[in-house]
Amino acid sequence: MKYNYLNNLPLDEAKEKYFEHLKSVGFKGLTEKVPVPDACGRIIKDAAYAHICSPHYNASAMDGVAVKAEITFAASERTPVTLTPEDYVVVDTGDPLPENCDAVIMVEDLIECGNNNYQIISSVYPWQNVRQVGEDICMGDMIAPSGTVLTPSLCGALLAGGITEIEVIKTPLVGIIPTGDEIVPPVAEPEKGDIIEFNSTVFKGMLGSFNADSKVYPITPDKKNLIKSAVEKALNECDIVLVSAGSSAGRDDYTSEIISSLGTVLVHGIAVKPGKPAVLGEAKGKPIIGLPGYPVSAIVIMDEIVSEVVSLYYGKLKPVRETVKAVLSKKIVSSLKYSEYVRVTLGRIGGKISASPLPRGAGVITSFTKADGVLIVEQNCEGIDAGEEVEIRLYKPLSQIENTLIVTGSHDPLIDVISDFLAKKNAPFRVCSTHVGSMGAIYAVRDGLAHMGGIHLLDTVTGEYNKSYIEKYIPDGKAVAVKGVGRVQGLMVKKGNPLGIKEFSDIKNVRYVNRQRGAGTRILCDYLLEKNSISPDEINGYNNEEFTHTAVAALIAAGNADAGLGIYSAAKMYDLDFIPICNETYEFLIDKQYLENPMVKEFLEVLYSEEFKARLSEMGGYV
Amino acid sequence: MKYNYLNNLPLDEAKEKYFEHLKSVGFKGLTEKVPVPDACGRIIKDAAYAHICSPHYNASAMDGVAVKAEITFAASERTPVTLTPEDYVVVDTGDPLPENCDAVIMVEDLIECGNNNYQIISSVYPWQNVRQVGEDICMGDMIAPSGTVLTPSLCGALLAGGITEIEVIKTPLVGIIPTGDEIVPPVAEPEKGDIIEFNSTVFKGMLGSFNADSKVYPITPDKKNLIKSAVEKALNECDIVLVSAGSSAGRDDYTSEIISSLGTVLVHGIAVKPGKPAVLGEAKGKPIIGLPGYPVSAIVIMDEIVSEVVSLYYGKLKPVRETVKAVLSKKIVSSLKYSEYVRVTLGRIGGKISASPLPRGAGVITSFTKADGVLIVEQNCEGIDAGEEVEIRLYKPLSQIENTLIVTGSHDPLIDVISDFLAKKNAPFRVCSTHVGSMGAIYAVRDGLAHMGGIHLLDTVTGEYNKSYIEKYIPDGKAVAVKGVGRVQGLMVKKGNPLGIKEFSDIKNVRYVNRQRGAGTRILCDYLLEKNSISPDEINGYNNEEFTHTAVAALIAAGNADAGLGIYSAAKMYDLDFIPICNETYEFLIDKQYLENPMVKEFLEVLYSEEFKARLSEMGGYV
16 A cells, blocks of 8 residues: 655745745736726735826815905905805806816805895805815825725725726636545535535635635546646646645545646645645646645645735735734643644633634534634644633634623533524624533633533532532632523434333443533433443443534434433434433523623523523423 | 705714614515525525534545454554454545444554555554544534624535535625716816716725625716616615715705605714715615715715615624724814714834824825724714824724834825835835824824834024934934935926026915925925015915925916925926925934834835935936
8 A cells, every 4th residue: 555654844944945936937926907996906016106186176175156265355244245246156066166266155154145146254265165186186196005905995096096997916716626536516415435525615715815716627536647637727727726635645645746747846745733735836837736635624725825825926925814812721732743723712701812722623624614713833832721822813803703702511502592593683792602511611611711601510419400510619609500491311322222222221232422521411421320330441432422412413323323321402303212311400600790791691581582492392302 | 056954963863763764664685595615705594504414424534444443452562463354444534434344544554464464553442543423513513603604614514514505695786876967987087177986986895895796877967857767777776776976955966855756865964074965765675875975975974874784784783893992193173063084094103003193074085095994083072182092993904004114204205105115025014104294203203103204304593404303302312313315395386487486585476385384395485484584474375285295286287376395306297397495304213212123124225225216316306
């Protein structure tokens, strides 16, 4: 079996090497002339200087009458001046000032006195109420320097300055070639083994945000000659070519070889995680980039390298990236082998912005959909402690992050449903929920990292929920649990219960799927094991941990496991059988100082609403 | 002459009245189904839930061999395990895990030992190197709540979740009707009295940024029936209609009347400056808005009201607006009659962001092209003192504002030329220059409001430039003047010098145009007057003040004045005759703490470069 190790070039070196090469082969966008009314958002090649003044003639700034100012100098309340038709010319706003006039009297200041005569009781000074030539723009003034992105008002100013056409940099066309035998176009019900091709959609969207157009080519199977032909075609038609997948060094990875045969591979393998197996190449003076097949890896390369290739095309060195300082909520360990891109959620709480790391797997596109930004852990850094200040590259505008209700704790689909109810109500904030289990909620609220979180913690001594845990872990009383829902916990098993599971102790004989440590459901599991005198070692799959009820249900439905503890609504969603075990109290732990917070109040309002209760009863298993 | 006074409804009341009405008539965007690959940037109607899991089957996460994990449990360096072809199935990344396998061994960990046998020296645990069903997305999970704007990664997640089509809100089409007898389409050389129609270009660009499409109708003259027909046509074809100009209450202002005849006018006249003469109306359930003719007034109404009409269409209450806290550099006086929109430039200096007000005229589109943000002075506020902290609504990303070299002082076109040289060199900062005269530079640098500024201040006693002023006004020595350019000052007069002006004292007999107080050129003027024993009262136009050399030149070229002091390059630009008066020393005053600032250094590097000197000599008048 073929396997070649990749290089592991530090990101900065890889970029420098690549961009120096692209510059040396003259990679750069051509220009075109476009009408200014269509030029908004485009980048101008050279500085734009006004051809004419604006206004280009002396214009009345008001509706009224134009006069020679000096005839009004004597006017006052005691000594009104009368204007006869020989003294004035009626003008509207924008009209050219007639010859021999140098001021305008506003219509509001004219007192009609018959025979088209007017009285005035105050004077005007020369050029009053006149927009003199060049008031806004003087011929020869620079309207914008080279390389400016044209805003709507700049387009207006160019037109006002007599510029009707302007030379701008052409919008680059980026060819995207999806490759892979197992890849299929998006379908609702893929066959087993079919990988839905969604990366090109992600790339197309990102390229749009880089101000690049894109052309997605048909999916090409893993055949060297077919991919090579596709690349050659794209090289002829596009300014930049992206080959999706096949960028590593495995059996079916041809990207590097194909680029070498057409031009030059500068870099193969970058010390960045995710994103390592990227190929940076060039042929015919155009960049060809091999993107990793895993979506998250590819997005990192798009964000970090393709965006800068587009900037280089536009003659700019680096795209502008907004950043914000935040406090890291959880320790991160990172390898010295790579610089690592850790997606985070952000929210302002207690005066600081806190950053919570999301799952780091390369295949987890949802770690990007949920991400508010990314923390780049430098290659020479082994990790960052909780509480440290870090710089986050923003994916969303800060204003959105400022207005975030942070709900950190036990998973229940009802939190998403509440956030949707709030969205439909146009609530002026968003809900950012992360699933870290009930104990996670206790720590997050205690440490000021969340406004609130769901908890369902069984005290195995008293049989009560939550109270004793809060007293133990938050003895200063800074947080309080408010009413949430009652819900049924039970064993989820395959439809029809083929293994005949009747009670909890039956899990000894089947493949179990567990929840993560700290989850309320895990604590319930451990309690039930102890009660039944079963050791965790006896459970096949005890260490197979999932983070949500739906994840457990999904694995049982797929046959990866035979049983798992979870809530009824998850079992129903996956059409599983459900063996009820107990009713539990799912509450929301809230930092007391946020009880009157409008976001928290609005969240609870939905939770307690009749409309929401109706929805819960549809979902099932809430009591 | 007809004149009706407008209402003066406070902005918040106007908006509330208008939006309540629009809601009451059911104004709201329709929806359409679009393929997810084309849905990036669109707003989804309802929450999106995954139809399938992702991965939807157990997939190999690596290239390697799939095995039953338990057969590897004994493997260690001392006790290698040998896999025969019956024990494994070769898999590539993404392949479905074969029946009876539950783990993958990476190709890197396989030691070939002939006959297709492999040795391994470490075990794998169940599900290791396998992407289990639902690792990324579980069927039934909410991918995004209602009203979410689809990002590239969200589109990817939808496709991964088996959603190929999605219901989104239609993009609204906004009709723009430019009106006015004097309005002409953009031309390079308009006739006197022609007003170049650039507002629709500005609106189109702004609407794009609000996620609305636009259709610009032909210019309609000021005829009531023609405008009415145009509005009716646009009402049939568009979701929102904008009528540009004619929104006031003058002779030719028909917008309000026309809307009344077709539907309802809710508001005519808003207490906002600029922007007062706006009409907010509705017909056939669609908003019709009469925009003021002055571009700046119209932009304020677009920004404040039309953007929110589009948000309402999309079912969102308010567009997100980024703001920043800044320190006001100059006192602002404002009327209690209006809330006022003061455009400002922004830059970070000395740890704070400082905000400098731009010209406030309604016709000055360049006050928007230069603006980094806007300060909204509330209606109940009479003014704001210099040094107060204010909130600025941002027009540009903060990162751009952070990297700004602030050059505040005397006007010379060479500053724009330097900023263009820097742009061409891809300098990682921008130059923000404001023309407040040489004394303005002294105050701005002294008060920490600018990094540097141009000065040319003649000491009329010693004949020296700048030195004595700096010593007097900045006695603590915190700033220093560095070498700039020598330049020729003189009288600019009409080509051919028809009035036969020979020397400075001749301005007694002609119409003069002056520079503003504090300008070095104004100080020169006052010095020359005194030297020639002429009183300012004897000068016709002494109070006619302009802020730049080009503005003075433009007025002389237009015939508004006969003479003015200025630099040779401005006279040359306007093809004026030039009577040299003196050579002066134009220097840059720099706060000493910024002498080593990279932006300042790069600015001076350009200033002293041979390439720049060559450009100066083309411009002429520099010595």
